[in-house]
Amino acid sequence: MSARDRILGKLKAAAPASAGELPDVAAWYAAHRGTESVADKARRFRQCIELAHAEVYSVSRGGWLQKLYEVLSAKQLEQLLVAPGTAHGKRAQEELVPLGIACPAYDQPIEQWKAAMFTATPAAFTAARAAIAETGTLILWPDADEPRLMSLVPPIHIVLLDAATIHNTFYEAMQREGWQQGLPTNALLVSGPSKTADIQQTLAYGAHGPKELVVLLIEENPQ
Amino acid sequence: MSSARTATPRPTDIYFFATCVVDQFFPGAGMDAITLLERQGIRVHFPDEQTCCGQPAYTSGFPDEARKVAAHQLTLFPEAWPVVVPSGSCAGMMKHHYPTLFARDPVRKAQAEALSARVYELTDFLVNVLNFKPEDCGSDCTVVLHTSCSARREMGVHLTGRQLLGDLVKVTVAQQDHESECCGFGGTFSIKQPEISGAMVEDKVKALKATGAERVVSADCGCLMNILGHAAWKDAQEGRSTPSLPGEHIASFLLRRTGGAQ
Amino acid sequence: MSTPQTPHTLHFMPSAGFRARAKDVVENPFLRKSFRGAMDFLMSKRAAQFPDAEELESLRSLGERIRQYNLAKLPTLLEQLEANLTKNGINVHWAETPEEANAIILGICQKHSARLMVKGKSMVSEEIELNHAAEAAGIGALESDMGEYIVQLAHEKPSHIIMPAIHKTKEEIAKLFAENVPGVAYTDNVDALIQIGRNVLRQKFLEADIGLSGVNFAVAETGTLCLVENEGNGRMCTTAPPVHIAITGIEKIVEKLEHVPPLLSLLTRSATGQNISTYFNMISSPRKPGEKDGPNEVHLVLLDNGRSQAYADEQLRKTLQCIRCGACMNHCPVYTRIGGHAYGTTYPGPIGKIISPHMLGLEATATMATASSLCGACGEVCPVKIPIPELLMRLREESFSAPHANPAMRGQGAGYSRLVSAIWRAWAAVYRSPGLYRLATWAGSRFSWLMPANQGAWTTVRTPLKPAPKRLRDMLKERG
Numbered sequence: 001m002s003a004r005d006r007i008l009g010k011l012k013a014a015a016p017a018s019a020g021e022l023p024d025v026a027a028w029y030a031a032h033r034g035t036e037s038v039a040d041k042a043r044r045f046r047q048c049i050e051l052a053h054a055e056v057y058s059v060s061r062g063g064w065l066q067k068l069y070e071v072l073s074a075k076q077l078e079q080l081l082v083a084p085g086t087a088h089g090k091r092a093q094e095e096l097v098p099l100g101i102a103c104p105a106y107d108q109p110i111e112q113w114k115a116a117m118f119t120a121t122p123a124a125f126t127a128a129r130a131a132i133a134e135t136g137t138l139i140l141w142p143d144a145d146e147p148r149l150m151s152l153v154p155p156i157h158i159v160l161l162d163a164a165t166i167h168n169t170f171y172e173a174m175q176r177e178g179w180q181q182g183l184p185t186n187a188l189l190v191s192g193p194s195k196t197a198d199i200q201q202t203l204a205y206g207a208h209g210p211k212e213l214v215v216l217l218i219e220e221n222p223q
Numbered sequence: 224m225s226s227a228r229t230a231t232p233r234p235t236d237i238y239f240f241a242t243c244v245v246d247q248f249f250p251g252a253g254m255d256a257i258t259l260l261e262r263q264g265i266r267v268h269f270p271d272e273q274t275c276c277g278q279p280a281y282t283s284g285f286p287d288e289a290r291k292v293a294a295h296q297l298t299l300f301p302e303a304w305p306v307v308v309p310s311g312s313c314a315g316m317m318k319h320h321y322p323t324l325f326a327r328d329p330v331r332k333a334q335a336e337a338l339s340a341r342v343y344e345l346t347d348f349l350v351n352v353l354n355f356k357p358e359d360c361g362s363d364c365t366v367v368l369h370t371s372c373s374a375r376r377e378m379g380v381h382l383t384g385r386q387l388l389g390d391l392v393k394v395t396v397a398q399q400d401h402e403s404e405c406c407g408f409g410g411t412f413s414i415k416q417p418e419i420s421g422a423m424v425e426d427k428v429k430a431l432k433a434t435g436a437e438r439v440v441s442a443d444c445g446c447l448m449n450i451l452g453h454a455a456w457k458d459a460q461e462g463r464s465t466p467s468l469p470g471e472h473i474a475s476f477l478l479r480r481t482g483g484a485q
Numbered sequence: 486m487s488t489p490q491t492p493h494t495l496h497f498m499p500s501a502g503f504r505a506r507a508k509d510v511v512e513n514p515f516l517r518k519s520f521r522g523a524m525d526f527l528m529s530k531r532a533a534q535f536p537d538a539e540e541l542e543s544l545r546s547l548g549e550r551i552r553q554y555n556l557a558k559l560p561t562l563l564e565q566l567e568a569n570l571t572k573n574g575i576n577v578h579w580a581e582t583p584e585e586a587n588a589i590i591l592g593i594c595q596k597h598s599a600r601l602m603v604k605g606k607s608m609v610s611e612e613i614e615l616n617h618a619a620e621a622a623g624i625g626a627l628e629s630d631m632g633e634y635i636v637q638l639a640h641e642k643p644s645h646i647i648m649p650a651i652h653k654t655k656e657e658i659a660k661l662f663a664e665n666v667p668g669v670a671y672t673d674n675v676d677a678l679i680q681i682g683r684n685v686l687r688q689k690f691l692e693a694d695i696g697l698s699g700v701n702f703a704v705a706e707t708g709t710l711c712l713v714e715n716e717g718n719g720r721m722c723t724t725a726p727p728v729h730i731a732i733t734g735i736e737k738i739v740e741k742l743e744h745v746p747p748l749l750s751l752l753t754r755s756a757t758g759q760n761i762s763t764y765f766n767m768i769s770s771p772r773k774p775g776e777k778d779g780p781n782e783v784h785l786v787l788l789d790n791g792r793s794q795a796y797a798d799e800q801l802r803k804t805l806q807c808i809r810c811g812a813c814m815n816h817c818p819v820y821t822r823i824g825g826h827a828y829g830t831t832y833p834g835p836i837g838k839i840i841s842p843h844m845l846g847l848e849a850t851a852t853m854a855t856a857s858s859l860c861g862a863c864g865e866v867c868p869v870k871i872p873i874p875e876l877l878m879r880l881r882e883e884s885f886s887a888p889h890a891n892p893a894m895r896g897q898g899a900g901y902s903r904l905v906s907a908i909w910r911a912w913a914a915v916y917r918s919p920g921l922y923r924l925a926t927w928a929g930s931r932f933s934w935l936m937p938a939n940q941g942a943w944t945t946v947r948t949p950l951k952p953a954p955k956r957l958r959d960m961l962k963e964r965g
Binding site: 241243245246247248249250251253254257269271272273274275277279280281282283284285286287288289291292294295372373375376377403404405407408409410411412413414415416417418419420421422423424425448449452453455456457459 | 504507508511512517818819822823854855856857858859860861862864865878880881882883884885886906909910912913915916917918919922926929930941942943944945946947948950951952953955956957958959960961964
């Protein structure tokens, strides 16, 4: 008999006849979490993620690229990893290169340029699929065009977020977007730059992931 | 829970379950609690056959022995009167653990549940059933209150002792550091793990003394035995002849502040 | 009594030495102050996250309900999880013992001729002492969580399940780095120390053949492994190396994805007082065709190691509700006095006391259950309402009762003593009989002068106990 059969055998022999009703998660959220306007959610999202040390800039739908350029200039970045297979990545590459920013693309498997990714990639630019107001959280769904390591390895991560996609809670996000129907290879919640308090409970940023997280928040009426 | 308690009609008679610690080590506290209750016009009945709630065996991992002792107590309160206990920890045992202890004995379980419903910790009974508002006859003084873990977490009566002391206009109640932390008694824990228990009571006594209060009061004699025992030991170590932290049961303090036995 | 098995955990320290280890810490004022400060910090952070007592209570009830529901369906959910993970391309392995788990993991390493495994924080990997087994097999196992990295450099074990290096000061860490990391000068600046760790470990993430991680929640309906972390090393371990191996206890499973948000919220708020962790990483498959990064192979090892024993008993099963937040230890007055190492087990504190006996047997852990005043602080803060004090009393009973057939636990009766049992029987005989009680307490009050000044453990820091000259019942009689 395999370990599997032995473990399952022991558990099945002891499992109660009934697990009872499914826990009513929906009722808890209905009773304890309200709904908010897009502007209110954006405000709350911003407040929370700024508390977690992220930089947030409110931008108009047409104006994010200008702000992206300003952020890069302020940080004296001359190179930005982009995903040209996405609309925002393509636009960034098209418009930033003439302004003197090198925009290498993540267009080959990591095995072919792993060392360069780890040692010579100062910043990356991706979009967020959505966000969560309650906790100041970005939802990232990396894919073939915008791979996973973009939001992890470069010391600076710049994210484009549309305020209209902000959900109130994590629960609301997964319900509205039907996540239980299927998840991507890797779905991520990101709520600030990488940090640790493992040395004497002293907070330090940039433990292993990005030291800086910049959010370009697209709003209808930018603040 | 508190609304149900408030709705309890004012009884004319009650049972007093003293606990074995009060009977043997703090009889004065028991007398004072009884006097305090009688002064409210209540007839207090002390079943002479009472011994111990059974908790020492129960928490030490000997439920069979606890059950035997508890079964005896179940028979002592035939009238439907409230059973008042001057200890949060023993009251917690009778109120919350008796029904579990007799889970496999339907007759006794029913008795335990019936008893459980009328068990009250003393300060809870004074405040929520008798609506007792002590009138202070004493002079200015500062005390510090220690609430037992059972009273706080099991009985949820950590506010009633504070309320009673708060009603005494000339008494200031000092606030100690880490107020809700255990004093380190824990029954046989103090014997089985003396180093850890000793460190806990050391910290507790330091925190109580640091308030500058002239005495500690508590509604639990187990904690008092531990706290006062350590304070006295420390006094002896350091050559003090007067206690640096005197203490007493809250019933004794309340009785004295409100004119004594009369 | 069952024969104690050969201890499989090489670093496990027997509970026989518990009191001596506890004493060492208790008598060290520096450590006492340091643990107190750290626990105060964590307690206040948690309290700030739960300003609304009613909401906290209802969320804890929901958390408890979710855990109990999923445990009730555990065998079915494990099969569902296995089927969905397999469908997603993740390999599922089962291990009954630490030895089996290590063999599975090292087998995968050897198949890939791996030389270096980078590890995200995983208490289950500590439980099976994977680092030790890997070393013996010639495979480097490097901890990458900052706290774990520090502890590994110091050849120690974590002293807290969430804050592994909580027992160390920055000065000690500065010295450790200066002595062990090539080319590093002494600095006790925390930012600088973290940068040193970052630089060393980045190189290792780049080189590693295998990434190992734990799992916080495994979702059966979608076949998803969820990981909670702040540093990003967990993401590194699960994304950068070509192979990812996750290991988890069989209990960390939920049926529905919607069970995750309440548990996540309870976990991060209870653990470190964060409304959410920096990263919540949900992995549902290895790299798919066309994707440019992520491991090509993902494995999940499901470990029993005594959990099925706890599962078999309705009361003990509640132990498995745990989501490993560590709030019980942060609020424990005993943990605060002695820190994590004194326990000698992988999991310290209240949760350690109730889970370790299932992993190591009561014969090796019986002392731990007595190291509690049953103050209830752990149960009060537990986000999934595990009745820890009740379980401690149950473990005391299992340990001290006479060995019998079909015990609920390995090592039942390990603490049995004929003498102690006889004392309790005598105690019960006296206290159940009013006559004997009256006689005994009368004698006690009459002859209290006979009470010795030395009352053993009690009088090490307290004055001796003396019965009052008159009992309450005597005073009442006199009053008439």
